Amino acid sequence: MTADTVLRDGLRRRLTSTAVPDDRALAHEAVLDDLGLVGLLVDARLGGGGGSLTDAVTVQEELGRGHAATSFLPNSMMAVTAATSAGSESGDEVAAAIAAGDTVGVVLPFWGRASAGARAGDMPSPNSVTGALLHDCRRSQKPVWLLRAARSAADLVLEGRLLTPQPEGESGNLHAAPTEVREIARGERAERAIARSLSVGRIGLAADLNGSKARALEITVEYGANRRAFGRHIGSYQAFRHSCAESWMRIQLDRALLRAAMTAWEDETADADALATAAAISSTESARAIGESAILLHGGIGFTWEHEVHWHLKRANEAIGYLNGAAQQWEALYTMINPTRDQPGAYADA
Numbered sequence: 001m002t003a004d005t006v007l008r009d010g011l012r013r014r015l016t017s018t019a020v021p022d023d024r025a026l027a028h029e030a031v032l033d034d035l036g037l038v039g040l041l042v043d044a045r046l047g048g049g050g051g052s053l054t055d056a057v058t059v060q061e062e063l064g065r066g067h068a069a070t071s072f073l074p075n076s077m078m079a080v081t082a083a084t085s086a087g088s089e090s091g092d093e094v095a096a097a098i099a100a101g102d103t104v105g106v107v108l109p110f111w112g113r114a115s116a117g118a119r120a121g122d123m124p125s126p127n128s129v130t131g132a133l134l135h136d137c138r139r140s141q142k143p144v145w146l147l148r149a150a151r152s153a154a155d156l157v158l159e160g161r162l163l164t165p166q167p168e169g170e171s172g173n174l175h176a177a178p179t180e181v182r183e184i185a186r187g188e189r190a191e192r193a194i195a196r197s198l199s200v201g202r203i204g205l206a207a208d209l210n211g212s213k214a215r216a217l218e219i220t221v222e223y224g225a226n227r228r229a230f231g232r233h234i235g236s237y238q239a240f241r242h243s244c245a246e247s248w249m250r251i252q253l254d255r256a257l258l259r260a261a262m263t264a265w266e267d268e269t270a271d272a273d274a275l276a277t278a279a280a281i282s283s284t285e286s287a288r289a290i291g292e293s294a295i296l297l298h299g300g301i302g303f304t305w306e307h308e309v310h311w312h313l314k315r316a317n318e319a320i321g322y323l324n325g326a327a328q329q330w331e332a333l334y335t336m337i338n339p340t341r342d343q344p345g346a347y348a349d350a
Contacts, residue, residue, distance in 0.1 A: 007058045010035055015066030028068035037072070039099025041080045046092055048080075048099040053200070053262055057207040064211030067311045071104050073204045079105025082147050082197035086158060086185035091193070094145050094160055094184065103162070105145040107197045147184060149194050158190040159183050199265055199273050202280035206258050209287040209319055210251065216287075216294040216312040217247045223298055234297075243293050250286040257282055277333045280319075287316035 014031045032038050041056055042048020049055075056077055063070055075098060083095040083105065097103045144163045149156060160182045185193050221244055224235025234240055261275035291313030295302040302309050 004054070004058050007055060008062055011059060011062040012066070015062065015068050028063070028066070028070050031068070032070055032072055032076070033101055038076050038101050039080070039095075040076055042084065042095045042099040046096040046099060048095065053203070053266055056200075057203065057258070057262060060204045060207040061211035061214075064208035064315065065215040067212065067215075067308070067315060073201065073208065074106045075104040077204045078107050078197045078201040079145065079147060081200045082107045082158065082193045083145075083184065085189075085193040085196045087189055088183075088185055090160065090182050091184045094147070097145065101142075103143045103145050105147060107147045107149075107194065107201075109149040109194050109198065147197075149190065152186070155187045156190045156194075157183060158185040158193050195273065196265070196268075199261075199276040202276040203258065203261050203265060205319055205322060206254065206261070206276075206279040206283040209283040209316060210254055210258060212312045212315045213247070213283075213287040213290040214251055216291055216309060217244060217251065219309060220244060220247075220294045220297050227299075240297055243297060247290045247293060250290065254279070254283045254286055274333060274337060281333065284316060284319045287319065288313065291316050 011031070014035070015028060036049060037059055039046075039048035040051040040059065041053075042050070044050035060072060060077070062068075063072055080095055080098055083091040083098070085091075094103075094105060098105050146161045146163050147158060148161070149158055151157070184190070221235065224240050224244070225233060227234050235244075257275070258279045261272070261279040264272040264275045291309075294309050295313060298307065298309055301307050
């Protein structure tokens with residue numbers, strides 16, 4: 001039995017789709033703690049699991065399949081990547097704290113002045129993936145390491161600030177702990193840490209949606225094999241079969257694109273950012289199309305709140321918000337492919 005199979009089976013046994021998800025809390029966060037997955041990408045010398053990107057993608061796919069609400073993507077993938085890619089003692093300390101489960105982390109590539117402090121107004125970010133996902137980390141009710149990009153003179157600085165949530169029952173705002181802003185990385189190291197964090201975030205988002213839409217197709221096929229209409233199983237009708245076949249083909253194409261993005265990210269090739277962006281856009285758009293198709297193929301029951309099929313369409317729509325709109329991502333991808341094109345600023349949702 002491979003490590004990939006162990007991860008999938010372990011998560012699939014813990015994640016069920018028998019109840020309506022509770023959007024008020026990270027309902028499955030305890031699963032990550034119990035299985036020791038929070039620090040999966042953290043080096044073993046720092047108390048982590050020493051896993052690979054392939055392991056993290058496997059976990060994220062299963063989380064998407066089970067419609068799990070966790071902070072794995074912004075915390076265990078993006079924040080850990082930024083901290084470990086910084087190559088500094090401060091970055092290692094942040095990664096170790098995340099692996100221990102003491103804190104969660106989130107990366108905000110916010111363009112401002114360094115050491116200005118972490119204020120509520122800094123948290124919304126025009127950059128992809130990170131802005132909306134801060135809400136997930138905030139709901140964990142753990143202290144949050146806010147890793148923020150800022151300008152200091154001519155250098156880019158990745159700085160960290162520990163924030164604490166308000167007590168339960170109060171507003172969901174975060175307050176700065178009485179600690180100084182810590183420099184995690186500067187210059188080229190900061191550039192690399194931020195770029196790799198954003199790329200791995202898009203890869204994780206693509207993996208999540210690949211798992212979600214695969215589950216949507218799976219339950220649709222099961223429904224077609226059991227539901228009868230006009231004396232036949234509805235899965236025997238050509239329109240039903242062709243729609244499922246098209247969905248299956250889109251899933252396989254997106255998985256192939258995701259594998260290419262993973263390879264480029266691990267090898268740090270020049271097209272790594274472009275492939276990660278393409279994987280995220282493609283997975284998001286196909287997940288929405290497959291979700292809509294699954295609801296229609298279920299007929300009336302597909303439109304009911306009690307059936308799980310609509311969860312997967314909603315997950316795809318949420319992902320569009322995480323990307324700050326598909327149109328902006330297509331624009332960013334076009335800019336990556338055509339670098340000579342004039343742009344009004346670096347990291348403009350790139």
